[in-house]
Structures are given as C-alpha cells and as structure tokens.
Amino acid sequence: MRKKISKTLRVAVFARDGQRCVLCGWGGPDEGWPNPVRTFELDHIVPVLAGGRNTLENLRVTCTRCNARKGARCPESAR
Secondary structure (H helix, E strand, C coil): CCCCCCHHHHHHHHHHCCCCCCCCCCCCHHHCCCCCCCCEEEEECCCHHHCCCCCHHHEEEEEHHHHHHHCCCCHHHCC
16 A cells, blocks of 8 residues: 655645646646646656655656656656
8 A cells, every 4th residue: 555645745845846847837727827627746756656655855746737648657758
C-alpha cells in the first residue's frame, strides 16, 4: 500500500514551487485559462511504480493537464 503524503510535506512542496505548475507555469483558475476545472496535483518525478518515494526532492506541483500528459513515466521518457 502506498504511503500517504503528509500535510507538512505537501505544504513544503507547494511553497517551494511557488503555488504554480512547474511544467507550464499555470497559477490557478484566476489566470483566465479556458478550463477552470484544472487543479493542482503533487507529481512524483520518479513514479512510485519505478521506485520513487514521497520526498521533497521527488515531488513537484503540476496541474492536472500536465500530470496526465506525463503519466507514470520518468520525465525524460514523457515526451
């Protein structure tokens, strides 16, 4: 069973990444994007399925659109 990401770690990742998607720069629905349903997610840079862990270094903020594009792949193979 996957270990849950703590609230403290979640807050630290959002603070480090400036409350924005690190891949496209989206900063929230108030920025006038055409799809206000998009939200933020925490993305594992190295997916859990590939041995990635819940650490500050392996987590980043992404929007649902960018995270869906990446899927469960490491960034270099997510093109």
